[in-house]
Amino acid sequence: MADILIVDDDEMLCRMLSRKVGSLGHTAACAHLLTDGIQLAAEGNFDVVFLDVRLPDGDGLKVLPKFKATASHPEIIIITGEGDPDGAEVAVKAGAWDYVEKPFSTKEIALQLTQALTYRAEKLSQKAAILIRHDGIVGNAPNFTACLERVAQSAASDANVLIAGATGTGKELFARAIHDNSARADANFVVVDCAALPETLVESVLFGHSKGAFTGANEARSGLIKEADGGTLFLDEVGELPLNMQKTFLRVLQEHRFRPVGGKEELSSNFRLIAATNRDLEKLSNDNRFRKDLLFRLRAIEINLPSLKERSEDIDALIQHFISRICKRYGIGIKAFSPEFPEALKSYDWPGNVRELSNAIDGAICQAQNQAVLYPTHLPTHVRVELARTSVKGQIRPDTPRNALQEGEASFLSLKRLIDETEKTYLRNLLVATGGNIQKACDISGLSRTRLYVRLKHHRLSRPT
Protein backbone atom coordinates (compact mmCIF):
# COMPACT_ATOMS: atom_id res chain seq x y z
CA MET A 1 0.00 0.00 0.00
CA ALA A 2 1.39 3.41 -0.94
CA ASP A 3 0.64 6.94 0.27
CA ILE A 4 -0.44 9.33 -2.46
CA LEU A 5 -0.77 13.11 -2.22
CA ILE A 6 -3.03 14.98 -4.65
CA VAL A 7 -2.43 18.72 -4.95
CA ASP A 8 -5.12 20.29 -7.11
CA ASP A 9 -7.58 23.12 -6.52
CA ASP A 10 -10.32 21.26 -8.40
CA GLU A 11 -12.15 19.54 -5.55
CA MET A 12 -14.14 17.29 -7.85
CA LEU A 13 -11.01 16.00 -9.51
CA CYS A 14 -9.44 15.40 -6.10
CA ARG A 15 -12.42 13.31 -5.02
CA MET A 16 -12.39 11.29 -8.24
CA LEU A 17 -8.65 10.67 -8.03
CA SER A 18 -8.82 9.78 -4.33
CA ARG A 19 -11.48 7.16 -5.09
CA LYS A 20 -9.35 5.64 -7.83
CA VAL A 21 -6.25 5.60 -5.59
CA GLY A 22 -8.32 3.94 -2.84
CA SER A 23 -9.65 1.31 -5.26
CA LEU A 24 -6.04 0.39 -6.10
CA GLY A 25 -5.38 -0.26 -2.42
CA HIS A 26 -3.50 2.95 -1.65
CA THR A 27 -4.19 5.89 0.66
CA ALA A 28 -4.79 9.38 -0.68
CA ALA A 29 -4.56 12.83 0.90
CA CYS A 30 -5.61 16.04 -0.84
CA ALA A 31 -4.55 19.68 -0.75
CA HIS A 32 -6.09 22.48 -2.79
CA LEU A 33 -3.27 24.97 -2.36
CA LEU A 34 0.47 24.64 -2.91
CA THR A 35 1.30 25.83 0.60
CA ASP A 36 -0.98 23.17 2.08
CA GLY A 37 0.46 20.56 -0.26
CA ILE A 38 4.05 21.33 0.70
CA GLN A 39 3.13 21.23 4.37
CA LEU A 40 1.40 17.85 3.99
CA ALA A 41 4.35 16.50 2.00
CA ALA A 42 6.78 17.69 4.68
CA GLU A 43 4.78 16.08 7.46
CA GLY A 44 3.84 12.87 5.63
CA ASN A 45 5.68 10.05 3.94
CA PHE A 46 4.27 10.10 0.44
CA ASP A 47 5.36 7.83 -2.39
CA VAL A 48 3.74 9.74 -5.24
CA VAL A 49 2.47 13.31 -5.57
CA PHE A 50 -0.04 14.28 -8.24
CA LEU A 51 0.71 17.96 -8.70
CA ASP A 52 -1.38 20.48 -10.59
CA VAL A 53 0.49 23.28 -12.37
CA ARG A 54 -1.75 26.31 -11.96
CA LEU A 55 -2.92 26.73 -8.41
CA PRO A 56 -4.34 29.87 -6.82
CA ASP A 57 -1.20 30.44 -4.77
CA GLY A 58 1.43 29.67 -7.37
CA ASP A 59 2.94 27.55 -10.10
CA GLY A 60 3.28 23.85 -9.29
CA LEU A 61 6.27 23.46 -11.62
CA LYS A 62 8.22 26.11 -9.74
CA VAL A 63 7.85 24.35 -6.40
CA LEU A 64 8.25 20.83 -7.78
CA PRO A 65 11.82 20.63 -6.36
CA LYS A 66 10.43 21.39 -2.89
CA PHE A 67 8.15 18.36 -3.08
CA LYS A 68 11.05 16.28 -4.39
CA ALA A 69 13.22 17.45 -1.50
CA THR A 70 10.86 16.31 1.26
CA ALA A 71 12.04 13.39 3.40
CA SER A 72 10.35 10.66 1.37
CA HIS A 73 11.59 12.07 -2.00
CA PRO A 74 8.29 11.20 -3.70
CA GLU A 75 7.80 10.63 -7.42
CA ILE A 76 5.92 13.55 -8.96
CA ILE A 77 3.27 13.26 -11.65
CA ILE A 78 2.35 16.65 -13.05
CA ILE A 79 -1.32 17.06 -13.95
CA THR A 80 -2.62 20.10 -15.72
CA GLY A 81 -5.33 21.32 -17.97
CA GLU A 82 -2.96 23.71 -19.68
CA GLY A 83 -0.08 21.53 -20.71
CA ASP A 84 2.47 22.86 -23.13
CA PRO A 85 5.75 21.45 -24.47
CA ASP A 86 7.83 23.95 -22.45
CA GLY A 87 6.00 23.04 -19.26
CA ALA A 88 6.55 19.36 -20.00
CA GLU A 89 10.26 20.04 -20.48
CA VAL A 90 10.51 21.97 -17.21
CA ALA A 91 8.69 19.16 -15.39
CA VAL A 92 10.93 16.42 -16.73
CA LYS A 93 14.12 18.45 -16.13
CA ALA A 94 13.02 19.15 -12.59
CA GLY A 95 12.72 15.43 -12.03
CA ALA A 96 9.00 14.76 -12.49
CA TRP A 97 8.10 11.13 -13.18
CA ASP A 98 5.64 12.12 -15.88
CA TYR A 99 3.42 14.89 -17.18
CA VAL A 100 -0.26 14.25 -17.98
CA GLU A 101 -2.88 16.54 -19.38
CA LYS A 102 -6.46 16.91 -18.27
CA PRO A 103 -8.87 15.50 -19.15
CA PHE A 104 -7.53 12.02 -18.49
CA SER A 105 -9.29 8.73 -17.88
CA THR A 106 -9.05 7.01 -14.51
CA LYS A 107 -7.59 4.02 -16.36
CA GLU A 108 -4.82 6.22 -17.74
CA ILE A 109 -4.02 7.70 -14.37
CA ALA A 110 -4.08 4.26 -12.70
CA LEU A 111 -1.49 3.07 -15.23
CA GLN A 112 0.74 6.09 -14.55
CA LEU A 113 0.48 5.50 -10.81
CA THR A 114 1.29 1.81 -11.05
CA GLN A 115 4.32 2.50 -13.25
CA ALA A 116 5.58 5.21 -10.92
CA LEU A 117 5.21 2.94 -7.89
CA THR A 118 6.99 0.06 -9.65
CA TYR A 119 9.87 2.37 -10.57
CA ARG A 120 9.99 3.68 -7.02
CA ALA A 121 10.12 0.20 -5.51
CA GLU A 122 13.06 -0.70 -7.77
CA LYS A 123 14.81 2.58 -7.02
CA LEU A 124 14.49 2.17 -3.27
CA SER A 125 15.78 -1.39 -3.38
CA GLN A 126 19.01 -0.20 -5.02
CA LYS A 127 21.83 1.30 -3.01
CA ALA A 128 21.95 5.04 -3.65
CA ALA A 129 25.12 6.33 -5.28
CA ILE A 130 27.09 8.55 -2.93
CA LEU A 131 29.55 11.30 -3.72
CA ILE A 132 32.71 10.86 -1.67
CA ARG A 133 34.71 13.75 -3.12
CA HIS A 134 33.06 17.02 -4.06
CA ASP A 135 35.59 19.72 -3.24
CA GLY A 136 34.30 23.25 -3.54
CA ILE A 137 30.71 22.26 -4.30
CA VAL A 138 28.55 23.99 -1.71
CA GLY A 139 24.76 24.05 -1.45
CA ASN A 140 21.67 22.29 -0.18
CA ALA A 141 18.92 23.86 -2.29
CA PRO A 142 16.60 21.13 -3.61
CA ASN A 143 17.36 21.91 -7.27
CA PHE A 144 21.09 21.82 -6.50
CA THR A 145 20.90 18.60 -4.48
CA ALA A 146 19.10 16.99 -7.41
CA CYS A 147 22.13 17.88 -9.57
CA LEU A 148 24.50 16.32 -7.02
CA GLU A 149 22.45 13.14 -7.14
CA ARG A 150 22.90 13.12 -10.92
CA VAL A 151 26.65 13.56 -10.43
CA ALA A 152 26.71 10.52 -8.13
CA GLN A 153 24.77 8.49 -10.70
CA SER A 154 27.07 9.70 -13.49
CA ALA A 155 30.18 8.77 -11.51
CA ALA A 156 28.92 5.22 -11.19
CA SER A 157 28.53 4.87 -14.96
CA ASP A 158 30.72 5.48 -17.99
CA ALA A 159 28.13 7.25 -20.12
CA ASN A 160 28.75 10.63 -21.78
CA VAL A 161 27.58 13.55 -19.66
CA LEU A 162 26.45 17.00 -20.76
CA ILE A 163 26.53 19.67 -18.05
CA ALA A 164 24.53 22.76 -18.97
CA GLY A 165 24.37 25.97 -17.01
CA ALA A 166 25.05 29.68 -17.21
CA THR A 167 28.55 31.10 -16.83
CA GLY A 168 29.88 30.73 -13.31
CA THR A 169 27.44 28.06 -12.12
CA GLY A 170 30.26 25.56 -11.48
CA LYS A 171 30.14 23.29 -14.52
CA GLU A 172 33.82 22.37 -14.33
CA LEU A 173 33.62 21.63 -10.59
CA PHE A 174 30.78 19.23 -11.31
CA ALA A 175 32.75 17.61 -14.13
CA ARG A 176 35.72 17.12 -11.79
CA ALA A 177 33.45 15.67 -9.12
CA ILE A 178 32.17 13.08 -11.60
CA HIS A 179 35.76 12.17 -12.54
CA ASP A 180 37.03 12.14 -8.94
CA ASN A 181 34.24 9.81 -7.85
CA SER A 182 34.52 7.50 -10.84
CA ALA A 183 36.63 4.42 -11.48
CA ARG A 184 38.83 6.65 -13.67
CA ALA A 185 39.86 8.92 -10.80
CA ASP A 186 43.52 7.83 -10.87
CA ALA A 187 43.95 8.75 -14.53
CA ASN A 188 44.01 12.21 -16.13
CA PHE A 189 41.17 14.71 -16.12
CA VAL A 190 41.97 16.53 -19.35
CA VAL A 191 40.45 19.95 -20.01
CA VAL A 192 39.76 21.01 -23.58
CA ASP A 193 38.58 24.61 -23.44
CA CYS A 194 36.89 25.02 -26.81
CA ALA A 195 36.37 28.77 -26.22
CA ALA A 196 40.02 29.41 -25.44
CA LEU A 197 41.61 27.59 -28.36
CA PRO A 198 42.28 29.35 -31.66
CA GLU A 199 40.35 27.51 -34.38
CA THR A 200 43.55 26.74 -36.28
CA LEU A 201 44.97 24.86 -33.30
CA VAL A 202 41.95 22.80 -32.25
CA GLU A 203 42.68 19.78 -34.45
CA SER A 204 46.35 19.38 -33.50
CA VAL A 205 45.60 20.03 -29.81
CA LEU A 206 42.92 17.36 -29.75
CA PHE A 207 44.45 14.71 -31.98
CA GLY A 208 48.15 15.52 -31.74
CA HIS A 209 50.43 15.70 -34.74
CA SER A 210 53.43 14.08 -36.33
CA LYS A 211 56.74 15.85 -36.79
CA GLY A 212 56.60 18.24 -39.74
CA ALA A 213 52.82 17.91 -40.12
CA PHE A 214 52.57 21.70 -40.46
CA THR A 215 54.74 24.78 -40.08
CA GLY A 216 55.92 24.90 -36.52
CA ALA A 217 55.38 21.18 -35.81
CA ASN A 218 59.02 20.67 -34.92
CA GLU A 219 58.34 17.52 -32.91
CA ALA A 220 55.61 14.89 -32.86
CA ARG A 221 53.12 15.59 -30.08
CA SER A 222 50.37 13.50 -28.57
CA GLY A 223 47.00 15.24 -28.37
CA LEU A 224 44.62 15.71 -25.49
CA ILE A 225 42.45 12.76 -26.57
CA LYS A 226 45.40 10.42 -26.13
CA GLU A 227 46.32 12.07 -22.83
CA ALA A 228 42.81 11.30 -21.59
CA ASP A 229 43.31 7.56 -22.24
CA GLY A 230 41.92 5.73 -19.19
CA GLY A 231 40.63 9.01 -17.77
CA THR A 232 38.15 11.75 -18.58
CA LEU A 233 38.11 14.21 -21.45
CA PHE A 234 36.32 17.40 -20.41
CA LEU A 235 35.10 19.45 -23.39
CA ASP A 236 34.38 22.84 -21.87
CA GLU A 237 32.21 25.28 -23.85
CA VAL A 238 31.49 22.51 -26.35
CA GLY A 239 29.10 24.85 -28.22
CA GLU A 240 32.19 26.69 -29.47
CA LEU A 241 33.65 23.61 -31.16
CA PRO A 242 34.03 24.47 -34.88
CA LEU A 243 31.50 22.68 -37.10
CA ASN A 244 34.13 20.80 -39.13
CA MET A 245 35.66 19.51 -35.89
CA GLN A 246 32.26 18.39 -34.64
CA LYS A 247 32.02 15.89 -37.49
CA THR A 248 35.50 14.54 -36.84
CA PHE A 249 34.93 14.41 -33.10
CA LEU A 250 31.66 12.54 -33.52
CA ARG A 251 33.54 9.70 -35.17
CA VAL A 252 36.11 9.69 -32.36
CA LEU A 253 33.29 9.52 -29.86
CA GLN A 254 31.73 6.57 -31.64
CA GLU A 255 34.89 4.57 -32.24
CA HIS A 256 37.38 5.96 -29.74
CA ARG A 257 39.92 5.91 -32.57
CA PHE A 258 41.55 8.86 -34.30
CA ARG A 259 44.43 9.83 -36.55
CA PRO A 260 46.92 12.52 -35.46
CA VAL A 261 47.42 15.42 -37.89
CA GLY A 262 49.89 14.22 -40.53
CA GLY A 263 49.92 10.77 -38.98
CA LYS A 264 49.65 7.53 -40.93
CA GLU A 265 48.23 5.25 -38.29
CA GLU A 266 45.13 5.43 -36.21
CA LEU A 267 45.46 5.52 -32.44
CA SER A 268 42.94 4.52 -29.84
CA SER A 269 41.97 6.14 -26.55
CA ASN A 270 39.66 4.83 -23.86
CA PHE A 271 38.36 8.13 -22.54
CA ARG A 272 35.10 9.06 -20.85
CA LEU A 273 33.56 12.24 -22.18
CA ILE A 274 32.05 15.04 -20.12
CA ALA A 275 31.01 18.16 -22.01
CA ALA A 276 29.80 21.48 -20.67
CA THR A 277 28.04 24.41 -22.22
CA ASN A 278 26.39 27.69 -21.40
CA ARG A 279 24.71 27.76 -24.80
CA ASP A 280 21.36 26.33 -25.81
CA LEU A 281 22.69 23.44 -27.91
CA GLU A 282 19.20 22.46 -28.99
CA LYS A 283 18.72 25.93 -30.47
CA LEU A 284 22.20 25.89 -32.02
CA SER A 285 21.44 22.56 -33.66
CA ASN A 286 18.11 23.88 -34.99
CA ASP A 287 20.11 26.76 -36.52
CA ASN A 288 22.54 24.22 -38.02
CA ARG A 289 25.38 25.54 -35.89
CA PHE A 290 25.74 22.38 -33.82
CA ARG A 291 25.41 18.84 -35.13
CA LYS A 292 22.30 17.11 -33.88
CA ASP A 293 23.94 13.67 -33.99
CA LEU A 294 26.77 14.95 -31.78
CA LEU A 295 24.29 16.51 -29.38
CA PHE A 296 22.44 13.19 -29.06
CA ARG A 297 25.75 11.47 -28.33
CA LEU A 298 26.85 14.04 -25.75
CA ARG A 299 23.76 14.00 -23.60
CA ALA A 300 23.41 10.40 -22.54
CA ILE A 301 23.21 11.95 -19.08
CA GLU A 302 22.25 15.60 -18.79
CA ILE A 303 22.79 17.81 -15.75
CA ASN A 304 21.27 21.28 -15.78
CA LEU A 305 22.84 23.48 -13.13
CA PRO A 306 20.60 26.15 -11.59
CA SER A 307 21.68 29.78 -11.57
CA LEU A 308 22.58 31.28 -8.19
CA LYS A 309 19.34 33.26 -8.28
CA GLU A 310 17.45 29.98 -8.55
CA ARG A 311 19.14 28.67 -5.39
CA SER A 312 19.45 31.85 -3.37
CA GLU A 313 18.94 29.87 -0.14
CA ASP A 314 22.52 28.62 -0.64
CA ILE A 315 24.02 32.12 -0.48
CA ASP A 316 24.62 31.97 3.29
CA ALA A 317 26.59 28.74 3.05
CA LEU A 318 28.51 30.04 0.02
CA ILE A 319 29.47 33.24 1.86
CA GLN A 320 30.93 31.21 4.74
CA HIS A 321 32.74 28.93 2.30
CA PHE A 322 34.31 31.72 0.25
CA ILE A 323 35.29 33.88 3.22
CA SER A 324 37.03 30.91 4.79
CA ARG A 325 38.77 29.88 1.57
CA ILE A 326 39.86 33.36 0.53
CA CYS A 327 41.12 34.37 4.00
CA LYS A 328 43.08 31.13 4.17
CA ARG A 329 44.67 31.88 0.81
CA TYR A 330 45.71 35.35 1.95
CA GLY A 331 46.97 33.98 5.26
CA ILE A 332 44.70 36.26 7.29
CA GLY A 333 42.18 35.56 10.07
CA ILE A 334 38.68 34.55 9.01
CA LYS A 335 36.61 37.73 8.74
CA ALA A 336 33.20 38.09 10.35
CA PHE A 337 30.37 39.94 8.59
CA SER A 338 27.57 42.26 9.63
CA PRO A 339 23.94 41.03 9.41
CA GLU A 340 23.43 43.43 6.47
CA PHE A 341 26.25 41.82 4.46
CA PRO A 342 24.43 38.57 3.50
CA GLU A 343 21.18 40.50 3.11
CA ALA A 344 22.84 42.77 0.56
CA LEU A 345 24.27 39.79 -1.28
CA LYS A 346 20.86 38.13 -1.37
CA SER A 347 19.30 41.25 -2.91
CA TYR A 348 21.62 41.17 -5.90
CA ASP A 349 20.82 39.14 -9.04
CA TRP A 350 24.28 37.59 -9.64
CA PRO A 351 24.32 37.39 -13.44
CA GLY A 352 27.81 35.87 -13.12
CA ASN A 353 26.51 33.33 -10.60
CA VAL A 354 28.75 31.66 -8.00
CA ARG A 355 31.93 32.86 -9.69
CA GLU A 356 30.76 36.45 -9.44
CA LEU A 357 29.78 35.94 -5.80
CA SER A 358 33.25 34.57 -5.07
CA ASN A 359 34.85 37.55 -6.84
CA ALA A 360 32.63 39.99 -4.92
CA ILE A 361 33.58 38.44 -1.57
CA ASP A 362 37.25 38.45 -2.59
CA GLY A 363 36.87 42.15 -3.45
CA ALA A 364 35.14 42.87 -0.14
CA ILE A 365 37.92 41.16 1.81
CA CYS A 366 40.54 43.20 -0.05
CA GLN A 367 38.54 46.39 0.50
CA ALA A 368 38.12 45.72 4.22
CA GLN A 369 41.91 45.47 4.63
CA ASN A 370 42.53 45.13 8.39
CA GLN A 371 38.90 45.45 9.49
CA ALA A 372 37.68 42.21 11.07
CA VAL A 373 34.06 42.62 9.94
CA LEU A 374 32.73 42.84 6.37
CA TYR A 375 29.99 45.37 5.62
CA PRO A 376 28.01 45.94 2.40
CA THR A 377 30.13 49.04 1.81
CA HIS A 378 33.10 46.75 1.17
CA LEU A 379 31.39 45.14 -1.82
CA PRO A 380 32.54 46.01 -5.36
CA THR A 381 31.12 49.23 -6.79
CA HIS A 382 29.06 47.57 -9.55
CA VAL A 383 27.27 45.43 -6.94
CA ARG A 384 26.57 48.40 -4.65
CA VAL A 385 25.33 50.52 -7.56
CA GLU A 386 22.88 47.80 -8.58
CA LEU A 387 21.71 47.37 -4.99
CA ALA A 388 21.16 51.12 -4.67
CA ARG A 389 19.12 51.16 -7.89
CA THR A 390 16.97 48.25 -6.69
CA SER A 391 16.45 49.93 -3.35
CA VAL A 392 15.29 53.18 -4.97
CA LYS A 393 12.88 51.27 -7.25
CA GLY A 394 11.44 49.53 -4.19
CA GLN A 395 10.70 52.83 -2.50
CA ILE A 396 8.60 54.23 -5.33
CA ARG A 397 5.08 54.13 -3.87
CA PRO A 398 2.42 53.01 -6.33
CA ASP A 399 -0.55 55.33 -6.51
CA THR A 400 -3.78 54.08 -5.05
CA PRO A 401 -7.13 55.26 -6.44
CA ARG A 402 -7.80 57.38 -3.35
CA ASN A 403 -4.57 59.35 -3.17
CA ALA A 404 -4.60 59.77 -6.92
CA LEU A 405 -7.90 61.61 -6.69
CA GLN A 406 -6.74 63.63 -3.71
CA GLU A 407 -3.57 64.76 -5.44
CA GLY A 408 -5.43 66.26 -8.38
CA GLU A 409 -5.57 65.79 -12.08
CA ALA A 410 -1.85 65.41 -12.63
CA SER A 411 -1.77 62.15 -10.73
CA PHE A 412 -5.03 60.64 -12.09
CA LEU A 413 -4.79 56.91 -12.77
CA SER A 414 -5.55 55.53 -16.17
CA LEU A 415 -9.01 53.98 -16.41
CA LYS A 416 -7.46 50.55 -17.02
CA ARG A 417 -5.39 50.83 -13.86
CA LEU A 418 -8.37 52.03 -11.81
CA ILE A 419 -10.48 49.08 -13.03
CA ASP A 420 -7.63 46.74 -12.23
CA GLU A 421 -7.27 48.10 -8.68
CA THR A 422 -11.03 47.91 -8.13
CA GLU A 423 -11.16 44.32 -9.42
CA LYS A 424 -8.38 43.32 -7.06
CA THR A 425 -10.19 44.78 -4.06
CA TYR A 426 -13.43 43.11 -5.16
CA LEU A 427 -11.80 39.67 -5.55
CA ARG A 428 -9.99 39.97 -2.22
CA ASN A 429 -13.29 40.75 -0.46
CA LEU A 430 -15.05 37.98 -2.38
CA LEU A 431 -12.54 35.40 -1.18
CA VAL A 432 -12.92 36.58 2.40
CA ALA A 433 -16.74 36.55 2.17
CA THR A 434 -16.86 33.01 0.74
CA GLY A 435 -14.14 31.68 2.98
CA GLY A 436 -12.15 30.77 -0.13
CA ASN A 437 -14.87 28.52 -1.53
CA ILE A 438 -14.30 28.74 -5.27
CA GLN A 439 -17.72 27.38 -6.22
CA LYS A 440 -19.49 30.01 -4.04
CA ALA A 441 -17.20 32.74 -5.40
CA CYS A 442 -18.13 31.67 -8.97
CA ASP A 443 -21.84 31.71 -8.11
CA ILE A 444 -21.68 35.20 -6.60
CA SER A 445 -19.41 36.79 -9.18
CA GLY A 446 -20.88 35.08 -12.22
CA LEU A 447 -17.37 34.18 -13.36
CA SER A 448 -16.48 30.76 -14.70
CA ARG A 449 -14.08 28.70 -12.61
CA THR A 450 -11.26 29.13 -15.14
CA ARG A 451 -11.82 32.87 -15.46
CA LEU A 452 -11.83 33.28 -11.69
CA TYR A 453 -8.50 31.44 -11.37
CA VAL A 454 -6.97 33.52 -14.14
CA ARG A 455 -7.98 36.77 -12.41
CA LEU A 456 -6.79 35.51 -9.00
CA LYS A 457 -3.47 34.59 -10.52
CA HIS A 458 -3.24 37.95 -12.25
CA HIS A 459 -3.66 39.75 -8.93
CA ARG A 460 -1.55 37.19 -7.07
CA LEU A 461 -4.40 36.51 -4.69
CA SER A 462 -4.75 33.24 -2.81
CA ARG A 463 -7.60 31.76 -0.88
CA PRO A 464 -7.58 32.53 2.85
CA THR A 465 -6.34 29.66 5.03
Added chain:
Amino acid sequence: MKVLFYTASEKGSALSIIKWVRSVIPPEDLGICRSLDELESNLRRQSIRCKLAVLKINTVEEMDRLVLMKNLLEDIRIILIVPNVNKDTVQKGHQLYPRFMTDSNLAMSQLTAVIKKNLEYIHLSRLTTGCENHVGKKVRG
Protein backbone atom coordinates in the same frame (compact mmCIF):
# COMPACT_ATOMS: atom_id res chain seq x y z
CA MET B 1 47.59 43.00 -11.54
CA LYS B 2 45.57 40.51 -13.52
CA VAL B 3 48.13 38.47 -15.45
CA LEU B 4 51.06 36.68 -13.87
CA PHE B 5 53.90 35.36 -15.95
CA TYR B 6 56.31 32.94 -14.36
CA THR B 7 59.70 31.95 -15.67
CA ALA B 8 62.87 31.22 -13.75
CA SER B 9 64.91 31.98 -16.83
CA GLU B 10 64.72 34.90 -19.21
CA LYS B 11 66.62 33.23 -22.00
CA GLY B 12 65.51 31.82 -25.35
CA SER B 13 61.78 31.34 -25.83
CA ALA B 14 61.02 32.79 -22.36
CA LEU B 15 62.48 36.11 -23.43
CA SER B 16 60.40 36.17 -26.62
CA ILE B 17 57.23 35.43 -24.66
CA ILE B 18 57.97 38.14 -22.09
CA LYS B 19 58.54 40.68 -24.87
CA TRP B 20 55.27 39.74 -26.52
CA VAL B 21 53.30 39.71 -23.26
CA ARG B 22 54.69 43.15 -22.40
CA SER B 23 53.59 44.44 -25.79
CA VAL B 24 49.95 43.42 -25.32
CA ILE B 25 49.28 43.79 -21.59
CA PRO B 26 49.51 47.15 -19.81
CA PRO B 27 52.24 47.17 -17.13
CA GLU B 28 49.73 47.71 -14.30
CA ASP B 29 47.97 44.47 -15.29
CA LEU B 30 51.10 42.34 -15.63
CA GLY B 31 53.33 40.76 -13.01
CA ILE B 32 56.47 38.86 -13.91
CA CYS B 33 57.69 36.36 -11.33
CA ARG B 34 61.21 34.98 -11.54
CA SER B 35 60.92 32.39 -8.79
CA LEU B 36 58.18 30.14 -7.48
CA ASP B 37 58.47 31.91 -4.11
CA GLU B 38 57.69 35.18 -5.84
CA LEU B 39 54.77 33.55 -7.68
CA GLU B 40 53.39 32.12 -4.44
CA SER B 41 53.78 35.41 -2.65
CA ASN B 42 51.95 37.22 -5.46
CA LEU B 43 49.12 34.67 -5.46
CA ARG B 44 48.69 35.21 -1.71
CA ARG B 45 48.64 39.00 -1.96
CA GLN B 46 45.20 40.53 -1.59
CA SER B 47 45.84 43.31 -4.06
CA ILE B 48 46.64 40.85 -6.84
CA ARG B 49 43.54 39.24 -8.22
CA CYS B 50 45.13 37.22 -10.95
CA LYS B 51 42.87 35.91 -13.72
CA LEU B 52 45.42 34.43 -16.08
CA ALA B 53 48.75 32.78 -15.30
CA VAL B 54 51.25 31.93 -18.00
CA LEU B 55 53.65 29.50 -16.35
CA LYS B 56 56.84 28.50 -18.12
CA ILE B 57 58.28 25.59 -16.19
CA ASN B 58 61.87 24.63 -16.92
CA THR B 59 62.51 21.65 -14.67
CA VAL B 60 60.72 18.64 -13.22
CA GLU B 61 61.45 19.97 -9.71
CA GLU B 62 59.65 23.24 -10.53
CA MET B 63 56.75 21.19 -11.85
CA ASP B 64 56.51 19.20 -8.61
CA ARG B 65 56.46 22.35 -6.53
CA LEU B 66 53.88 23.97 -8.74
CA VAL B 67 51.54 21.01 -8.24
CA LEU B 68 51.82 21.57 -4.48
CA MET B 69 50.66 25.17 -5.06
CA LYS B 70 47.53 23.88 -6.85
CA ASN B 71 45.08 25.40 -4.35
CA LEU B 72 46.47 28.89 -4.93
CA LEU B 73 45.84 28.53 -8.64
CA GLU B 74 42.12 27.76 -8.32
CA ASP B 75 39.88 30.07 -10.36
CA ILE B 76 42.85 31.18 -12.47
CA ARG B 77 43.11 30.33 -16.15
CA ILE B 78 46.46 28.61 -16.62
CA ILE B 79 48.56 28.38 -19.74
CA LEU B 80 51.27 25.89 -18.94
CA ILE B 81 54.55 25.47 -20.78
CA VAL B 82 56.08 22.25 -19.48
CA PRO B 83 59.76 21.24 -19.61
CA ASN B 84 59.02 18.03 -21.54
CA VAL B 85 56.06 15.97 -22.67
CA ASN B 86 56.89 12.79 -20.77
CA LYS B 87 53.88 10.92 -19.49
CA ASP B 88 54.70 11.80 -15.89
CA THR B 89 55.10 15.52 -16.59
CA VAL B 90 51.92 15.67 -18.63
CA GLN B 91 50.05 13.87 -15.85
CA LYS B 92 51.27 16.44 -13.31
CA GLY B 93 50.34 19.23 -15.68
CA HIS B 94 46.75 18.02 -15.93
CA GLN B 95 46.44 18.17 -12.15
CA LEU B 96 46.49 21.96 -12.55
CA TYR B 97 43.58 21.87 -15.03
CA PRO B 98 45.33 24.14 -17.57
CA ARG B 99 43.37 25.80 -20.38
CA PHE B 100 46.34 24.99 -22.60
CA MET B 101 49.47 22.91 -22.08
CA THR B 102 52.47 22.75 -24.38
CA ASP B 103 56.24 22.53 -24.33
CA SER B 104 58.85 24.95 -25.60
CA ASN B 105 58.73 23.46 -29.08
CA LEU B 106 55.44 25.16 -29.89
CA ALA B 107 55.78 27.97 -32.40
CA MET B 108 55.69 31.40 -30.79
CA SER B 109 52.85 32.52 -33.07
CA GLN B 110 50.67 29.66 -31.82
CA LEU B 111 51.39 30.33 -28.17
CA THR B 112 50.63 34.02 -28.53
CA ALA B 113 47.39 33.16 -30.35
CA VAL B 114 46.36 31.05 -27.35
CA ILE B 115 47.25 33.75 -24.82
CA LYS B 116 45.40 36.35 -26.87
CA LYS B 117 42.30 34.18 -27.12
CA ASN B 118 42.31 33.65 -23.34
CA LEU B 119 42.67 37.36 -22.66
CA GLU B 120 39.74 38.03 -24.97
CA TYR B 121 37.72 35.34 -23.22
CA ILE B 122 38.36 36.94 -19.83
CA HIS B 123 37.34 40.34 -21.17
CA LEU B 124 34.18 38.87 -22.72
CA SER B 125 33.37 37.15 -19.45
CA ARG B 126 33.51 40.53 -17.68
CA LEU B 127 31.19 42.09 -20.23
CA THR B 128 28.61 39.34 -19.98
CA THR B 129 28.62 38.74 -16.23
CA GLY B 130 29.84 41.95 -14.65
CA CYS B 131 32.74 40.09 -13.03
CA GLU B 132 35.80 42.24 -12.63
CA ASN B 133 38.10 40.43 -15.00
CA HIS B 134 39.03 43.45 -17.01
CA VAL B 135 42.24 42.31 -18.58
CA GLY B 136 42.35 41.70 -22.25
CA LYS B 137 40.55 44.85 -23.25
CA LYS B 138 43.78 46.25 -24.62
CA VAL B 139 44.89 43.13 -26.46
CA ARG B 140 46.46 44.13 -29.74
CA GLY B 141 48.47 42.53 -32.45
